[in-house]
Amino acid sequence: MNDILQRLTETIEARRIASPDSSYVAKLFAKGEDAILKKVGEEATEVILASKSGEREQIVYETADLWFHCMVMLAHHGLAADDVLQELARREGLSGIAEKNARKEK
Numbered sequence: 001m002n003d004i005l006q007r008l009t010e011t012i013e014a015r016r017i018a019s020p021d022s023s024y025v026a027k028l029f030a031k032g033e034d035a036i037l038k039k040v041g042e043e044a045t046e047v048i049l050a051s052k053s054g055e056r057e058q059i060v061y062e063t064a065d066l067w068f069h070c071m072v073m074l075a076h077h078g079l080a081a082d083d084v085l086q087e088l089a090r091r092e093g094l095s096g097i098a099e100k101n102a103r104k105e106k
Helices: 002-016 024-031 033-053 056-076 081-091 096-105
Strands: none
Touching: 002 024, 002 056, 002 081, 024 033, 024 056, 033 056, 056 081
């Protein structure tokens, strides 16, 4: 499963330096962070609407769009899906309540 995330990360990185005329992602990077964040927000809203509809195919489709745009946002900050996966691994087995309390202590 990580293979697709790795390939997608590599593609997004390649688009980061590509001409805005060459791809949608290159165009997003050229427009800057506000455009990227706007897409993340739009896709998050679409995930919510898909979930409310209960249509499984739409939920998966819209979640894929959201994850993709989150990966573009991560790349904008020099991060990748692997950084998020490492954080999830760090939290594995940790109570959500304990993790939240640990954040408050910092």
